[in-house]
Amino acid sequence: MVVFAGQGDARRSMELLWGPRVVAPRTGPGPKPGLSVEAIVAAAIEIADADGMAALSMRSVGERLGRTAMALYTYVPGKTELVDLMYDRTLGELPSSFPDSSGWRAAALALADALWDLHLRHPWLLQVSPARPVLGPGEFHVQETLLSVLASTGLPLSRVRWVVAALFNIVRGSVQAAAESRQAARETGQSEEDWWYARSALLAELAPDLPARFPTVARLGEEGEYEASGSDEPYLEREARLSFEAGLELLLDGVEAAIVKASGPR
Amino acid sequence: MVVFAGQGDARRSMELLWGPRVVAPRTGPGPKPGLSVEAIVAAAIEIADADGMAALSMRSVGERLGRTAMALYTYVPGKTELVDLMYDRTLGELPSSFPDSSGWRAAALALADALWDLHLRHPWLLQVSPARPVLGPGEFHVQETLLSVLASTGLPLSRVRWVVAALFNIVRGSVQAAAESRQAARETGQSEEDWWYARSALLAELAPDLPARFPTVARLGEEGEYEASGSDEPYLEREARLSFEAGLELLLDGVEAAIVKASGPR
DNA sequence: CTTTGATACTTTAGGGCGTAAAGTGATTCT
DNA sequence: AGAATCACTTTACGCCCTAAAGTATCAAAG
Numbered sequence: 001m002v003v004f005a006g007q008g009d010a011r012r013s014m015e016l017l018w019g020p021r022v023v024a025p026r027t028g029p030g031p032k033p034g035l036s037v038e039a040i041v042a043a044a045i046e047i048a049d050a051d052g053m054a055a056l057s058m059r060s061v062g063e064r065l066g067r068t069a070m071a072l073y074t075y076v077p078g079k080t081e082l083v084d085l086m087y088d089r090t091l092g093e094l095p096s097s098f099p100d101s102s103g104w105r106a107a108a109l110a111l112a113d114a115l116w117d118l119h120l121r122h123p124w125l126l127q128v129s130p131a132r133p134v135l136g137p138g139e140f141h142v143q144e145t146l147l148s149v150l151a152s153t154g155l156p157l158s159r160v161r162w163v164v165a166a167l168f169n170i171v172r173g174s175v176q177a178a179a180e181s182r183q184a185a186r187e188t189g190q191s192e193e194d195w196w197y198a199r200s201a202l203l204a205e206l207a208p209d210l211p212a213r214f215p216t217v218a219r220l221g222e223e224g225e226y227e228a229s230g231s232d233e234p235y236l237e238r239e240a241r242l243s244f245e246a247g248l249e250l251l252l253d254g255v256e257a258a259i260v261k262a263s264g265p266r
Numbered sequence: 267m268v269v270f271a272g273q274g275d276a277r278r279s280m281e282l283l284w285g286p287r288v289v290a291p292r293t294g295p296g297p298k299p300g301l302s303v304e305a306i307v308a309a310a311i312e313i314a315d316a317d318g319m320a321a322l323s324m325r326s327v328g329e330r331l332g333r334t335a336m337a338l339y340t341y342v343p344g345k346t347e348l349v350d351l352m353y354d355r356t357l358g359e360l361p362s363s364f365p366d367s368s369g370w371r372a373a374a375l376a377l378a379d380a381l382w383d384l385h386l387r388h389p390w391l392l393q394v395s396p397a398r399p400v401l402g403p404g405e406f407h408v409q410e411t412l413l414s415v416l417a418s419t420g421l422p423l424s425r426v427r428w429v430v431a432a433l434f435n436i437v438r439g440s441v442q443a444a445a446e447s448r449q450a451a452r453e454t455g456q457s458e459e460d461w462w463y464a465r466s467a468l469l470a471e472l473a474p475d476l477p478a479r480f481p482t483v484a485r486l487g488e489e490g491e492y493e494a495s496g497s498d499e500p501y502l503e504r505e506a507r508l509s510f511e512a513g514l515e516l517l518l519d520g521v522e523a524a525i526v527k528a529s530g531p532r
Numbered sequence: 533c534t535t536t537g538a539t540a541c542t543t544t545a546g547g548g549c550g551t552a553a554a555g556t557g558a559t560t561c562t
Numbered sequence: 563a564g565a566a567t568c569a570c571t572t573t574a575c576g577c578c579c580t581a582a583a584g585t586a587t588c589a590a591a592g
Contacts, residue, residue, distance in 0.1 A: 011468060018472040029589040030539035057578065070580075071541050079579065129393060129442070131450035132458075132502075135465055137473070144480040157486050159512075166436055166513030173435025176395070184397035192398075198276060199401055206284040207403070214410040220423050236398075246425070247432030254520035295560040296568035323549065336551075337570050345550065 013081045017088055017136035035065060037075045041085045048086065048124040052183055056083075056124075087128045088136030094118055096145050104152040105252055108167070111149045112248055115142075115171045123179030126172060153259055163255055170247040178240035185234070192234040279347045283354055283402035301331060303341045307351045314352065314390040318449055322349075322390075353394045354402030360384055362411050370418040371518055374433070377415050378514055381408075381437045389445030392438060419525055429521055436513040444506035451500070458500040 021038050043064045048056050058069035058079055065071075076082045095114055100107040119125055133139060146164040151157060185192050203210065211218035287304050309330045314322050324335035324345055331337075342348045361380050366373040385391055399405060412430040417423060451458050469476065477484035 010464060014465070014468045014472050018469075026539085027589080028539090029537060029587090031541080031587045033540065035540090058580080059578080067540095068542055069578095070543085073580075074540060127395060129446060131446045131453070132461060135469060137479075140476070140480045140483055144483050147482040147486065151482060157482070158489060161486060162509055162512030163516060165440065165509040166516055169436050169439025169513065170432055172439060174431065180395060180397045187397070195398060199280070202277060202280045203401060206280050210406070213403075214406045216413040216417060216423070217406055217410050220413065220427060223424060243428055243431040246428035247435065250429065250432055250520035250524065251517055252520070253523040254516035254518070257519040257523055258516065292568090293560090294568090295558095295566060297558050297570080299569065301569090324551080325549080333569095334571055335549095336572085339551075340569060 009077065012077055013084060014135070016076070016081060016085060017134070033074070035067065035071070035075060037085070039065065040072055040075055041082065041089055044082055045086050045090060045122070049122055052187065053124040053127045058082075083128055084130065084134045084136070087125065087130065088134050088138035090118070090122050090125060091136075091138030091142045093138075094142050094145060096141065098145070098149050100149070100152040104150070104154075105256075107149050107152060108252060109248065111145065112167060112171055112244075115168070116175050116244060119172065119175040120179060120182075123175075123183055126176045126179060150255075153255060155255070155258060155262065159258065163251075166251055167248070170251060171244065174240050174244035174247060176240075177243070178237045181234060181236040181240070192236055196235065275343065278343055279350060280401070282342070282347060282351060283400070299340070301333065301337070301341060303351070305331065306338055306341055307348065307355055310348055311352050311356060311388070315388055318453065319390040319393045324348075349394055350396065350400045350402070353391065353396065354400050354404035356384070356388050356391060357402075357404030357408045359404075360408055360411060362407065364411070364415050366415070366418040370416070370420075371522075373415050373418060374518060375514065377411065378433060378437055378510075381434070382441050382510060385438065385441040386445060386448075389441075389449055392442045392445060416521075419521060421521070421524060421528065425524065429517075432517055433514070436517060437510065440506050440510035440513060442506075443509070444503045447500060447502040447506070458502055462501065 016037060023036065025032065040061060044056060044061045047060055047064060058072055061082075062069040062072055072082070076085070098107045098111045098114075143164070146168065147157070147160060150160045150163050150167070153160065153163070155163070181192055184190075184195070188195075207213075282303060289302065291298065306327060310322060310327045313326055313330060324338055327348075328335040328338055338348070342351070364373045364377045364380075409430070412434065413423070413426060416426045416429050416433070419426065419429070421429070447458055450456075450461075454461075473479075
């Protein structure tokens with residue numbers, strides 16, 4: 001049986017996304033509400049931040065607020081909508097001011113950095129894959145910030161939009177590796193180094209022909225980047241950060257080339 | 267209670283990933299196995315391809331093979347490992363030959379295109395977020411292919427690695443939009459255009475101050491890119507493809523700049 | 533001052549899920 | 563013939579989301 005998302009549902013969730021966040025206390029009969037949509041969303045975000053998306057259930061959110069799971073349904077149509085709200089509210093946290101007084105490149109780097117931070121603070125953002133855009137104020141806020149910062153490159157907006165998409169993808173992709181490594185360490189209790197060590201041993205044992213089958217990968221491994229990090233930071237996390245910085249530089253070099261090409265032949 | 271992933275579990279899943287795919291028929295007492303790991307993985311992939319990751323359960327896989335859910339546990343330790351196998355086997359489908367006779371750029375584009383196709387054929391790949399790399403032959407195969415194709419830029423491998431990561435992220439990010447839009451259309455039965463139309467109306471009603479709050483986004487919307495596509499292809503999907511191509515060009519321009527910079531001051 | 537009706541919240545229940553534990557029956561070796 | 567082995571099923575438990583019905587609290591109406 002196919003379930004059609006009724007238009008009423010769509011309206012309800014858009015109202016939740018765009019409606020006033022502080023609702024005037026009800027007048028009329030019946031008990032006063034003890035919760036609010038915002039309180040529920042905040043509790044849900046706390047749970048996801050602390051224990052990951054897997055720990056987020058209607059029960060766990062209700063419990064944190066001293067209610068049953070079903071109490072939440074007074075405020076929110078269902079879990080899907082709750083997650084949409086979490087997602088959009090969190091995106092709204094992105095700072096909006098990235099002055100380009102030091103040039104567009106510095107501003108873009110600062111913005112990318114803020115995006116990175118946001119995702120590391122709320123790693124579950126990456127596990128939320130809204131099948132279609134949520135179209136909430138937070139999502140618009142992020143798009144607006146990205147577009148306006150990169151508009152200062154002077155490129156036409158129709159091209160800036162692709163720069164924005166690429167930058168966003170590079171940030172999300174690289175921060176995902178960092179976030180997931182961190183989460184895995186917390187969930188399994190096994191440090192990343194221990195895991196890596198155990199796996200390498202297994203790999204060498206079960207796939208001894210690895211260097212022959214994957215020569216380039218092997219060559220990369222041999223170049224001994226692994227032990228190079230003397231810091232406490234886990235390997236995969238450092239790796240992810242480096243990938244973020246390097247990927248960004250490449251992309252911005254590409255943007256620079258586009259600017260030159262556009263203004264060059266005057 | 268914290269569950270430590272025992273080393274035995276790790277060994278078992280690595281054996282499944284790297285072991286022989288056609289097992290010799292057992293000798294000794296007891297009934298002959300009617301299934302195989304590969305048959306189970308193939309069935310699971312078919313389900314995920316057709317109905318998405320949400321439809322994948324031990325029960326559904328068992329049913330497709332004419333067994334109960336529990337029968338699968340004879341072959342596979344659990345659902346996690348099954349998904350890891352699905353993921354790695356599917357990555358192994360990526361073609362490995364991308365001749366650079368027309369230059370590294372053409373090869374890189376062809377490779378990116380193959381990656382795009384692979385992900386569109388198996389959109390659930392993007393929902394599988396292995397908390398840590400699976401380290402199976404398929405994953406190595408993809409890395410090897412990416413690295414060797416981009417090694418033909420002449421850049422040192424330590425830099426090629428970052429190009430690979432960025433390219434991978436751009437492909438995955440943009441194909442995700444396309445895949446999810448497609449899946450949403452199939453699941454809800456609502457075409458993307460209908461959805462978009464309904465949402466725009468709601469948005470205009472519930473957030474009339476949108477152009478003032480998000481001027482750059484609004485400006486982009488006004489430029490009327492929306493109606494431009496006269497084709498049958500849904501808007502979001504076309505958009506995703508354009509984002510893929512444009513992002514790739516930007517990145518490769520950046521790579522070109524890096525090559526020039528490296529070889530320029532001779 | 534009581535009745536009515538709206539409404540926040542709880543209880544119960546039903547159908548999913550992954551998987552542990554125990555049971556069944558076919559097969560092969562002793 | 564008996565024992566051992568092993569593919570597979572049955573049953574059961576605890577989690578999930580949420581529909582439906584019940585309960586308690588309040589404001590306004592009579």
